[in-house]
Every structure is written in C-alpha cells, then in structure tokens.
Amino acid sequence: MFKKILIANRGEIAVRLIRACRELGIPTAAVYSEADRGALHVRMADEAYAIGPAPSRESYLVIERIIDAALRSHADAIHPGYGFLAENASFAKACDDAAITFIGPSAASIALMGSKIQARRAVAKYGVESVPGTVDPIRSDEEARTIAASIGYPIMLKASGGGGGKGLRLVAGEQELESALRNTRSEALSAFGDDAIYIEKFVEKPRHVEIQVLADRHGNAIHVGERECTIQRRHQKVIEECPSPIVDPDLRGRMGEAALKVVQAANYYNAGTVEFLVDARRRFYFLEMNTRLQVEHPVTEMVTGLDLVKLQIAIARGDKLPLKQTEVVMRGAAMECRIYAEDPDNKFFPSPGKIVRLRTPSGPGVRDDSGVYEGWTVPIDYDPLISKLVTWGSSRAESMARMQRALREYQIDGIKSNIGFFREILRHPDFQKGDFDTGFIDRFIGSVYDQPAHKRTLQQGDRTLAAIAAAVFHSERPVPAAEAEKHSDMFWKLDARRRGLRSS
Amino acid sequence: MFKKILIANRGEIAVRLIRACRELGIPTAAVYSEADRGALHVRMADEAYAIGPAPSRESYLVIERIIDAALRSHADAIHPGYGFLAENASFAKACDDAAITFIGPSAASIALMGSKIQARRAVAKYGVESVPGTVDPIRSDEEARTIAASIGYPIMLKASGGGGGKGLRLVAGEQELESALRNTRSEALSAFGDDAIYIEKFVEKPRHVEIQVLADRHGNAIHVGERECTIQRRHQKVIEECPSPIVDPDLRGRMGEAALKVVQAANYYNAGTVEFLVDARRRFYFLEMNTRLQVEHPVTEMVTGLDLVKLQIAIARGDKLPLKQTEVVMRGAAMECRIYAEDPDNKFFPSPGKIVRLRTPSGPGVRDDSGVYEGWTVPIDYDPLISKLVTWGSSRAESMARMQRALREYQIDGIKSNIGFFREILRHPDFQKGDFDTGFIDRFIGSVYDQPAHKRTLQQGDRTLAAIAAAVFHSERPVPAAEAEKHSDMFWKLDARRRGLRSS
C-alpha cells in the first residue's frame, strides 16, 4: 500500500480522490495555487502545499512544482486526476525519475495515444476502424481538397494536437473549405502550439459512446460497460449516462472487444476510456483513447458497483485486476449532470463568484461529487465545473426522475448555474426517449431556448409570491445607523425578537 | 396513479416519502404540529396542513386531524411512515371509511400482528417457530414461576402490547422474578395502557436478524434479503447492515421461506418486516412482524436496488409485484448509522436545540436521509433521530470504510450527536469482524466507553491547535459597543477588512 498520495489536481476531482484515499487509509497531500487557499480539497487533505500563483501554467501545470511538493511531503505516489498534467507524458516520466509512482499508464502509452494520428495508425493494426479520413496531417490546401472530395462532404477538420472540443470545424461543402482550413490552423496553433490538422468524414446524426476499460500491469484487461456522452454543448459533454440507450449486449460486447484491442495497441495499464463515434446505423468508429480517469466515471461506478479510483490505485501498486470480464455486472442506469458556474440565459458565460447559499440534494440514488462549499468564492482562473450531480435508478426512467428531483433540491445562490437549464433538457421528449445526437443541445438552444418566444418566466401566482418575498426581504434588510430613526416607524419593528433569532 | 398523497409523519421519514412521491410525479401534502412549523418536510412538500400543538398525542397521533387534513387536501392516499399511526389498525380503518387508500396492509393484518400473542399463535399454524415461552399473557406470579422453571432461566419478561425495546426485562434467576414482574407490568401499563406480559426463554448471544418482505394484493409475495440489526443500545437499533455477516445463502433461503409463511399467516400485503432472533448455533426464532416501512429500509434498498417506498405505493394502488423471487439480486453490502441528537458522553441524554452548522457527507456510496437543516431547532417533543447515514460498498469492509469516511465528513454543531460514538464502534475489532450479539454496545459502554480510563481526549498537538483556534475565535468575537474603544488596541484591528468579508 502507498504510504502517502499527492493529489496533483483541484476542485471536485481532488475531493473525489481524497475520499478514495481516506477509505483506503492512505494519507493525502493536496497542492494549491494562491486562488485555492481554503478550497475544499485543501481543507479535506491531510497535508497541503502551496505551488504558486493562480494561473494554472504557473502552478498546477508546472511539473517541477508538483514533483517538489511530492518530495517534500514524502508521498510515494501521485494521482493526476483529469486535465492539467493527467495526459502529459513528460510528467509521467518526471514521476518515474523521482521514484514516485504515477497513478496512470506508462509515459509511452500516454505519448502514443496523445497523438491522434499515431493512435489511429496503432489501432488500425489491430483491426479497429476509425472514421474515414486522413491519418497524417494534411500538407496543403490542394491535398485537403482532393481528400475531402474523395471522402465526400460534409467533412470535419480537426487539430492533430487537439481535444476537449477545441480545434474542430464542420465543412459542409468545397466553397467553405479554404477559410475553414485557415481558421482551424490558426486556432490549433494558438490553442495547442501546433497547426497540424487532419480531415475526417463527418458522421451524420452521430452519437458519442465510450467504453471504460481497466488493465493491470500483468496483461489482464477488461471492459466495464459504456457511457453515453452524446449530450454536448459546443463539443463539451454536459450529461452522461450509463448504459447508453442505444447499446444492447451484442453491441456492448463488440465495442468492448474493440476497446480491448486498443488497450493492446497502446500496451496500456490503468483505467482508461476508448471513445467511439456511433452512426445512425449503429456502426462505430474509434475516435481516441483517454489515458486517465474520466470526468464522467461516476456513472460507470453507480452501475457496475466498482470504485474506479481505488482500482487505479491498486493497478498502480502492481495488483492484479480483482475481477474477470464475466464478473462485471451492470445494474440499473445512472446519469450525470455537470453543474457549472455559468449563465445559460447569457450565452453560458462563466459566472465565478461567491457562493452565498448552497443546498445539495441527497436521499435515495443521489450522489453529489462537489468541489465547493457555502462561502467559497469560485475563482475565475479555472474550469467553471463546481459539482457533478449523479443519480442511479433501477431503470433509465427512474434515474431521470431522480435527477429531476435532485435538480429541484439543488440550490446555489450568489453565482449563476446551469441547474435550471438541465431541468429543461430533462423535460425534452427526445431526451426522455433517448433519441438524440451530438447536435441535440446546440439545436435546442438555437431553435428553442434562446428564442424570445421561449421566455422562461413564472406563472402569475409565483410571480406575485416572488414579489412579496422580495418586498419582505427588502423591509428586513439592515439599515444604516443614520436611517435607523426614520426606520422605526416601519411595521417590521415588532419583529426585533425574530430578527435577533435569525442573526444568531 | 394517486392524485395526491398525504404524508402522516414528520422528520427524515417524511422527507424520504416526499422524495419518492416527487420522483413518481405525485404531489404531496405535509402535516405539521406547532413545533414543526418550518421543518424540512413542511418546506419540501407541495402543501402543508397544521394539525395541532407540539405533543404528538395532540397532533401526529390524532386520527381525526390526519383524516381531516387529507380530506381538505383532496389526497386520495395516506402514507403513515413508521411510528405514530403506522401500526394503528383504527387508523387504517379510518382511512378506509374516508375512502382514502392507506398505504400499508389491511387493518386486520395490523391488528393480528400487533398482538404478539396472536401473532405467534398464527404463525405457529404455518410451522414457524417462536422463542420457547408462553403465548398467552401470564395470569399470576405463581404461573410465571412455574413456566419460568420449566423453560429454565434466564428468561425474558415482555409486554404483550410492547415494541420498540420498551417493556422488556431480563430475569437471571427466580429470586429476581417477583420484582421484575411488578416492574414490567407497571411499565407496560404506563407505556401501552395494558399490563399483559408474557415469558420467553432468553436466547444467549442472540442476534437480531430481520427479513424484508413484499406482498401485493394478488397473493404474490417475495423476500428481498435480511438486515442485521444486532447492534442495539438499550434494545434500540443504532447500526443496521445488509447483508448480515452471519447469513449465508442457505440460511437466507430458509429464513426467507419462514418469513413468507408469516406473510401468509397474516394475509399480508405491503412491504413488511419479519423479525427473528438467531442464536449462536444459527437457529432462528420468529419474534414479531412489523407491518410497515422500517427505519432501516435503506440498507436493503442499497443492496437490492429496489425502492421500497415506491413499491409500497404501487402495491397500495393494486399493482402486481414487478419482480419475482428469482429476480431479486443482492450486490455488495450496506450499513446505516442512526444519527441522534444525543450526548454519548452524558448517558446519551437527548440534546435538542438549534443546529448552527451542518455539513453532510456525500461522494461515492454515501446516502444521507436527513430530516433537518442548518438553522433548524431540533424540537424537544419527538424522537431525537435527525438523520440516517447509509453507505454502500462492494464488500462489508468497503461499506465500513466509507462509513468511517462519511462520519468524519459529517459535522453538526450547536447540538450534540452520536457521530463520534459511531466512529469508536466502527473501530472495535469485534464489530469489524462482525462478531457481536445484542448486548455488544451496552457492554462496550459499560466496560470501556464510560470508564474513566477511556478518556476521549486529544493528542497534544491537536489540543494546542484547539486552544489556538478558540483564542483566535475569542479575539474575533463581536464586542459590545461600549467596549469597542478599549478593544481598539488589540492586534486584531488590522483585520477589519477581513472581518467585513467574513460577515458578508
């Protein structure tokens, strides 16, 4: 067993990791930037190390600072979470060099799967099919034109070094190609420092389905079910499910087999995720492999009963997988909503700031993986994910009903959040039927949600009550001392006793 | 489907019921006493009806007031929860008379199982064995002496109308019998209005294991696993588990069969619980049947994936059971700690009062069924249960580790609670091994916990930090205006800005 694990991350995932370590009896060391003093993960860890200023490139992304904190804390393992340094081969290597176990795959696996082009080439050798298109970066506009014509429009342009929904562009026909090439290249250069791009056939009505795999250092590997990740906004997942409404045991078996071939191709150990695109005829194509814990891992945990973080730790210390493929049992259905500090009524602008009131849901089938607390100021410097709300039910319908119930219980004041937006999505008949593709949310926003006709307002009775509540609050608000005299004629003064109680 | 359900209860179970109804899309009506204005269940319900003063005999126990509220709200069903009117045959009959569905069994089943003597007689006809002893109330001290001698000491005296751990007395030998008879009778009379008592053989090293059953109105019945309820303090359950560490599939099958015979004997429909005493040789004896939802139902839900409240509602509206015996699948292990407002360091005195700080645990495998919120004043008038903390794990060990983790995250300030006590119990080697009987906690308290040698105090470093924190808090406390002048020389004055932030 590890003596101490350094958590090289922040926010909800750092809290998730600390909880797993605590259950295993392993002490934890947190790292924090200046913006994260007093963050929940810092409060919960056993030790805490400052690693620099707020910008992540000066703190959470600085390999030497993380290694230094690990050495100071005498941690013998580092868990990178997701994002930041989780898929950075140099970081994995730096851990090795410092004789600290990196809780993840080998640096070589990260490097191989980190390049989409190399990854596709590697999996093709094992017979795993990718979306038709180029594998190598395209060398000229002319080449692009030829390839696009041979594949047939619409096509996608994608940054070779990209990920997370950035550096992607849909091209409907040849007339758009030239400007699309220019824009994608410049976006790729500024976002990833590399302007290499490639072409892919655009799959119509695509769904995004991924397979969770587990592989140990002894050559054993299993797949533990899929996740439906089709519900995305601007290529960012916002709702995930397990199982997928369109995957049956046969398709699950075939996708799982393909995922295990990818594991072989990558010589992979650790938990990992193989992403596939599934078309309207349920053909599936390899997209990429994420060589780390996924944001949406809880839906798999709820359905399989496995703790993926604990399994990562076990694999990292050299254990064999504790279960065989035939022992993987899926039960019921789980759903995750990513609760963001953002304003759906204002183009989903981020909404950092102080959380003045926080009431989280609980009860049957509800799990809230949060990284914040009441009184915490969500910093401006990082991803606005504040919590992952996950529900489980014996069926997809029950899981969905619980999510609606939990969203109604969830109250965050002081900042804006997408909780109300999720409630609308979950009421949508197509979502309820499981009938959607990756464009579902963007279409819903464009054609319904953002239309003036779709004014989200209250029924008359509720409007009146809202006005009364605001007036009552207004009448009870603190008044500057100079005004207190004038204030004394207000009807509220009888109520001094009550106010005293409230402020205690 | 029911149009509206009246929740004839309060506290955590009322909240639990409202959540189930909300997931089913059924509006709810809460009832509340004067002490429960602003209680969590009242806040969460769609409607709320005042039913009288704080004492439950003037509010929650008054059948006419509950029925009247149901009629006013046009509810077509009433869920009684547990306690209060849940096992009151007259109440079930009053619901029938008012043409409101009672979400529970028939009045006849309640009446039959409510009398221990009748219940034992009824199940005996179906071949279900009870603990050796009398069935009829004993008529004289002389008869008691004869019976006790024939069964052999030690024996238990029990109130015929009793339950919930009241009206029980262990008699070690004949010299104690006379005063025990007198005391048990008087306790029975004052607690249950009936001084009938009976004699039972005292089972040594007994464990309390109960079987959850489900039966519909069409004659279908299944058993859905057992609960280990041996961990009790003064005959009140405090920790429950599913499965029981001593029950294997064979024993589970045999106990389940016996439980279904009890269902037949009672002509029972609804969810129900058949309680058994299990001796050191794993022989089991029928104790009683609880004809209602059990406090500890969540551990069964976590392991079987069923929602027992929703199943109660489905049965009440006449549905057939949605699953067969062979479809019941148990997975992993669950544990429940009953969080009470009480002071373990002061003889477990109740500790009602205002909750000034409440932080509830969450994350993987944790469910908190709470009835309170930060700022709520736990009233003096009712049972001091404030929450049920439930964990699930793939094994008993994981469930236990999660419970330890969750107990550490749980923070309740302003009132005292038994959270720290649970942390000690969970560290006990016998508990960890699952090796205990019903006297475990009382022995632990008497021989260890309450001994002066077992002084729960802090390590030196933590003591010093605690002192510093108290001093910092003291230096920051609000000072009366008259003292503010004097106060201005304190080192803390620099910190006005920070104080401003904290109070916002």
Add this chain to the structure above:
Amino acid sequence: MKYTAIIDGERLEIELVRVERDVIQAEIAGEKYVLDVQAVEPGVYWFRWKDRSVEISVTPNTDTYVVSINGQRIDVEIIDARGALRKAGQQGHAGTVELRAPMPGKVVKVLVSEGAAVDMNQGLLVIEAMKMQNEIKSPKKGTVRKLGVKETAAVNAGDLLAIVE
C-alpha cells in the same frame, strides 16, 4: 409599508401588513394575500398560501434581488417609500443602454472607440474569464457614447463596459 416591485418590466404595487407574528397580508391590485411566513434560513422564506407550501429564496444582487421559487429564478426590483433603493442598472435613459460586465474577467480586446457608430450585434469588446473569450455585442444600432474600460483591464461583474445610445 408600500412597495413597488418590478418583474419582467411589470410593476406591482404591494402593501405589506403584519397581521400576526407569523402572518402577513399583502395587498396587490386590490387583491389580498394572507400568508403564513417563516424565515427558515437567512434569505429563505417559507410561505403557506391557501395550503400551498412554497419556499422562496432572496439574494441581493448589485441592483436587484434574485428570487428563486420552485427552482426558477427571476430578478425583482423593489422601490420603497424612501425612493428607489433597488433599481436595475441596465435600464438607462431613453434610447441609452448601459452594458455591464456579466462576470468578472479581463478585457482582452476593445473593438470600437468612443463615438463610433455601431450596428446591432456588432462586437464592442472581448472579455476573457475561465479560459473562455466572450464577445460583448451591441444590443442596438447607435453610437458608443462612452467606454468604461480599457484593454487588459480587470473587471468585476456589474462594472460599466460601455454606453450605447
């Protein structure tokens, strides 16, 4: 006490009277609402109105109250007898619109200068927050009367960015 509440541009005149310790009466447009009220948490009210149980939270924002009811949110302005203590800042003078920062962030680019003629939806400036760049667009055709910020400036939510008239 009398108050004016403004919701979605609609004005409601409210007269509040405390009838009993925990009962208030609100008269709105001649209609009387009698409500059980309990301040269950700071800024959270539980109302019982005609047997309905309703929970409402009120959070003061820069210029308005954000009121949350049944999971829906709405901005409410309150004007009391002593004048307009809580008014929306977005409402300018006739034909004038004040643009305020929707979130804290950094101004990475100013796309227009003061006095410039702008079209509706024309980009005025770009703010970066949480790694996202967000373009602030003109809500109307008009002239940029004033720019409240410069490039590289840090802004807080509610800070004046520009006035278009």
Add this chain to the structure above:
Amino acid sequence: MKYTAIIDGERLEIELVRVERDVIQAEIAGEKYVLDVQAVEPGVYWFRWKDRSVEISVTPNTDTYVVSINGQRIDVEIIDARGALRKAGQQGHAGTVELRAPMPGKVVKVLVSEGAAVDMNQGLLVIEAMKMQNEIKSPKKGTVRKLGVKETAAVNAGDLLAIVE
C-alpha cells in the same frame, strides 16, 4: 494579545501575534507555532501548520467554546486580559458543585429537598425530554444547598438545577 486557555483542567498561556495577513504566530510555553490561517466559514478555521492541513470549528456554548478537530470535540475556556469572559459554569467554589440541565426538558420529579444530605450518585431529580426520562444524580456526597427548579417546570439547557456542597 495574551490568553489563557483551559482544556481538561490544563491551563495553556497563549500569546497571539498576527505576522502577516493570513499568518499568525502563537507562543505557548516558550514554543512558537507559526500557522497559516483562513476563516473558511463562520466559526471554521483552516490551519496549515508544518504542512499539515487542519480544520477546526469553534462554536460558542453557554460558558465555553466547543472546539471540533478531526471529528473530535473538546470544551475550551478562554480567559483574556480583560478577565474571565468564558469560564466553565460547572466549576463552583471549593467543594460546591452546580448541576445544570444537560438539555431542555421538563422536570417530572424532584427526589430531594433543600438541605437534604445526599450520597454520591443519589438521584436528585428526573427530567423528561424527547420521551426519555433522565435521572440527574449527585456527583458527590454532600448537602443539597439549593434547588433551582420545581416539579413540572420547563428547563433550558444550562439552567441551574441544584447546588450540592
């Protein structure tokens, strides 16, 4: 500022100095503790001490502070330069013990009268709360100097029940 903390009967003399905005130094018995401190919630402090991350909550009680650290609770009295502002009420004069109600409840029975001689652990009165009857016993052999309550009286936590000397 100098403070005296009393924990479990032990006295600790503490000198607090604010070194920087978020750093304090506490000197106790000649030893210096330098701590990062952050008031993360009202009454909750996060301390970083020698890389250890420690969270401590402080809740004022009638006479002491209830301090919670790592899930353990302890009562701490603080006496500052202006005198004893937070002292335990349980500590009476030499040989005298004040018994206070451990919880709110109702006095259902008074078992002794003023002036009575009582043994250690002899029952003095019975309080009922939450349906449980709890007997308050004498912590020492002595004489009942005073009874603070009568039968059927309602008491609050901390109310004086009796003085035994």
